[in-house]
Each structure stands twice: as C-alpha cells, then as structure tokens.
Amino acid sequence: MNTSNIKKYAPQARNDFIAAMRKQAAKYGITADSILPAEQKGGLLLIGDQVFPLSVMKPRDKLIKRIQTSSFEQTIDYIAYSWFNRLCAIRYMECKGLLDHGRRVLSSADGSAGLPQILEECLDIELPGLNTSRVAELKLDGNKDEELYRELLLAQCHALNQVMPLLFEQVSDESELLLPDNLTKTDSLIRDLVSSIPEEDWSDVQIIGWLYQFYISEKKDQVIGKVVKSEDIPAATQLFTPNWIVKYLVQNSVGRLWMMAQPDSTLASEWEYYIQPAEQSDEVNAQLKQLIDVRISEDGDTLNPESITVLDPACGKRYIHTFNNTSYMLV
Known part of the structure; x- marks a missing residue:
C-alpha cells in the first residue's frame, strides 16, 4: 500500500477535526476559558445572545460534565478522534460495498467528493430509528439538505453500533452535539476525507491502522522523549502493526x-x-x-x-x- 496520501492527509485532519469540534462547542457557549450560563425560556434555550431548541440542554450538560471530569482539551481531542474514526470506517465500508442499503454515505454514487449518494436517494433508505416521514418532509422542502444529511449520518452510525459495537461506540449525546455543521459543503471534513485519499487506497483494511498512526504522529512527536502525561500515553506508545x-x-x-x-x-x-x-x-x-x-x-x-x-x-x-x-x- 502507498501510504503517502494518508501521511499527508491524517495529521492535518487531526488539526481540522479538533478545530471543528472547538468551533461547535463555542457555538453552544463552551470554550477552553469559559462556559456561558444557559437559561430555559419555555421551549427554547438561551445561551448568550443565541437561541437554541430545548433539546440542546441535555447533551450540553453532559458535555460540560465530561469537561469538568477531565478537561476541555482532552474532551475535544477524544470526540474529534471518535468522529474521525467513525467517518474513516464508514468510508472503508462504502468503498467495499459493505453497507446494507448499498448506498454511499460520504461520497457520490460515482465515488467522487460530491453530494453523498445517501442524501440523493434518501427516500429509498431504511435504517433503524430513521424517521422516514421526517426524511421525506426535509427532502421535499428542498432547502434543508444539511439538516437531512445530519440525520442520515447519525442514523447510519446508530445502525453500525448495533452490529459492530467494538468499532462503533454508542454515539452519545455530547458527541452528536459536536458533529460539525455544513457537512455537505465543499470545504467540509467529509469532502476533504473523500478527496484527499484515492479510492484505490481503501481496498486494503490496513488503511484504518495507517490512518490512526499518522493521525497521532504530530502529537507523538510533541510528547516523545518527555515526561508523558497519562492522557498522552497512547500517542507515545501505540503503533500500528503491519x-x-x-x-x-x-x-x-x-x-x-x-x-x-x-x-x-x-x-x-x-x-x-x-x-x-x-x-x-x-x-x-x-x-x-x-x-x-x-x-x-x-x-x-x-x-x-x-x-x-x-x-x-x-x-x-x-x-x-x-x-x-x-x-x-x-x-
């Protein structure tokens, strides 16, 4: 396997995923320096000068609790890698034709980094827990592709958790909260993943291991040779075995x-x-x-x-x- 594309993509992807999670957390008033109070007003949640549906309150509280238990940086780093890992696994499975519904979740039907096939053909998709009426409503609206795609992607992750719990950890409320917006845009994390690594490189399952190795390479260089904190032990010691x-x-x-x-x-x-x-x-x-x-x-x-x-x-x-x-x- 030629790992040059992976070596170029994965270290930058780590920075991009972490930045995207930070931006999403800030959207809900959570940064490394402060956490804004939230106020319930009827069926709405007020955070600073932003208004959110009340459904945001529970996952936000869980995210805050997680940050207080460990730290902001550790939480963001963990959730960023969780999403990187899930998306890479889905990419491998769609390239190998391993998804039950037969559609691509991250790329177009022709394999390019265009609109995901699952979004284009969503009216024919069945996934556990996916509300088909809601899907039809969003699709027919014509202007809610981002919201629709988010629901489709999360439903796919939930479905994979049922059959591969060791690979797909249960998608928790706080990690869903930090899933970035604008996932179908040309500069999204998903478009970058699809366009950066040629499809032929996904033919070998070892790509998952190499992606992990290069994903942590920058952090490994930062901690190696120093007194390693407990949270940095994986980056310093875990290597992919060819x-x-x-x-x-x-x-x-x-x-x-x-x-x-x-x-x-x-x-x-x-x-x-x-x-x-x-x-x-x-x-x-x-x-x-x-x-x-x-x-x-x-x-x-x-x-x-x-x-x-x-x-x-x-x-x-x-x-x-x-x-x-x-x-x-x-x-």
Missing part, C-alpha cells in the same frame, strides 16, 4: 506449536514468514515433547488450534491473524 509483522508473530508462535504437534504437516510451506527452529539437544526436545503431549492430552487425540493461547506482553493494540482457518487475536 500485516506482515502480525503474520510473522503468529506463524512463529501458534504456527510453530502446531508444527511441533504435527511434524508431518505441510502447512508451514504456505507460510512466508515461518522460520524453521534451530536444532535442539535431546534434553530440550524431550521437554518440548512433554509440553506438546500435555496439550494434546487436554484437547483429546490431537492438538486443537482453538485451545492455544498466546501472550504478547509488549503489545499495545489488538491484532488478528487467521491460522488454519482459526482467527487469533493477540492482545
């Missing part, structure tokens, strides 16, 4: 154990990173055989790959590799 390293680790741990138990197996010939073990003394070979015999006696007549556990004490992220039709997650 697929070839994962294969090397699994083939020479789980794979080696399998070959010790099945010496007549030809499976190792298919492993490009497998290293034949060095010759051992009779004493060491006897100890290794005893270990294998114990595992076989626990599993039955033969070693069961699904019973093998592997510890990587220096691993900061989870990664998965399939060996002998079994997926192994090293943590």
Whole structure:
C-alpha cells in the first residue's frame, strides 16, 4: 500500500477535526476559558445572545460534565478522534460495498467528493430509528439538505453500533452535539476525507491502522522523549502493526506449536514468514515433547488450534491473524 496520501492527509485532519469540534462547542457557549450560563425560556434555550431548541440542554450538560471530569482539551481531542474514526470506517465500508442499503454515505454514487449518494436517494433508505416521514418532509422542502444529511449520518452510525459495537461506540449525546455543521459543503471534513485519499487506497483494511498512526504522529512527536502525561500515553506508545509483522508473530508462535504437534504437516510451506527452529539437544526436545503431549492430552487425540493461547506482553493494540482457518487475536 502507498501510504503517502494518508501521511499527508491524517495529521492535518487531526488539526481540522479538533478545530471543528472547538468551533461547535463555542457555538453552544463552551470554550477552553469559559462556559456561558444557559437559561430555559419555555421551549427554547438561551445561551448568550443565541437561541437554541430545548433539546440542546441535555447533551450540553453532559458535555460540560465530561469537561469538568477531565478537561476541555482532552474532551475535544477524544470526540474529534471518535468522529474521525467513525467517518474513516464508514468510508472503508462504502468503498467495499459493505453497507446494507448499498448506498454511499460520504461520497457520490460515482465515488467522487460530491453530494453523498445517501442524501440523493434518501427516500429509498431504511435504517433503524430513521424517521422516514421526517426524511421525506426535509427532502421535499428542498432547502434543508444539511439538516437531512445530519440525520442520515447519525442514523447510519446508530445502525453500525448495533452490529459492530467494538468499532462503533454508542454515539452519545455530547458527541452528536459536536458533529460539525455544513457537512455537505465543499470545504467540509467529509469532502476533504473523500478527496484527499484515492479510492484505490481503501481496498486494503490496513488503511484504518495507517490512518490512526499518522493521525497521532504530530502529537507523538510533541510528547516523545518527555515526561508523558497519562492522557498522552497512547500517542507515545501505540503503533500500528503491519500485516506482515502480525503474520510473522503468529506463524512463529501458534504456527510453530502446531508444527511441533504435527511434524508431518505441510502447512508451514504456505507460510512466508515461518522460520524453521534451530536444532535442539535431546534434553530440550524431550521437554518440548512433554509440553506438546500435555496439550494434546487436554484437547483429546490431537492438538486443537482453538485451545492455544498466546501472550504478547509488549503489545499495545489488538491484532488478528487467521491460522488454519482459526482467527487469533493477540492482545
């Protein structure tokens, strides 16, 4: 994979996402320096000289509480990355045709950075919790594309949370509040994501890992070599593990154990990173055989790959590799 486009896009994207979240928070009277009081007037909420629907009060209060628990900077940084991560995952899925409704959520039907296909064909879209009557009303109005697209995007995120909760955390009220406005405009975060990285680069799932690595690269450079605060530990220590390293680790741990138990197996010939073990003394070979015999006696007549556990004490992220039709997650 050519990572040059990702390396150019992701660090700037971090700054852009954080700036967008800051701007959205300021819209609701929340900045790093102050939090304006809010006053309820009937079905409206007054913040400074701005008027909002009363529905803003609950998520705003949750956002304030989160800021008070950690800090303004940490909260903005976390929510910015959450939206970056969600949008990148949706982009990957739409390029691979993995969304149930078959429409693109971030790009046009032809893959370009134009009006999202889901917006153009919204009357035919069904998503859990999406109010189709409301969608039709906004679409027929003709002037509410921004409001409509926001509802469609949030509905897509909610739907993905139901099937992939580990990848799509529950979209909480405060993160929805900071989702920027004007998402369909030419200078939006979404348009930039689609136009900055060619679609062919999305063909490999490793792009998600590289996006993360380059997203935090600037912050990593800022904290590395210094006394690292607890909130900066991920930026200083977490690195994306390329697929070839994962294969090397699994083939020479789980794979080696399998070959010790099945010496007549030809499976190792298919492993490009497998290293034949060095010759051992009779004493060491006897100890290794005893270990294998114990595992076989626990599993039955033969070693069961699904019973093998592997510890990587220096691993900061989870990664998965399939060996002998079994997926192994090293943590």
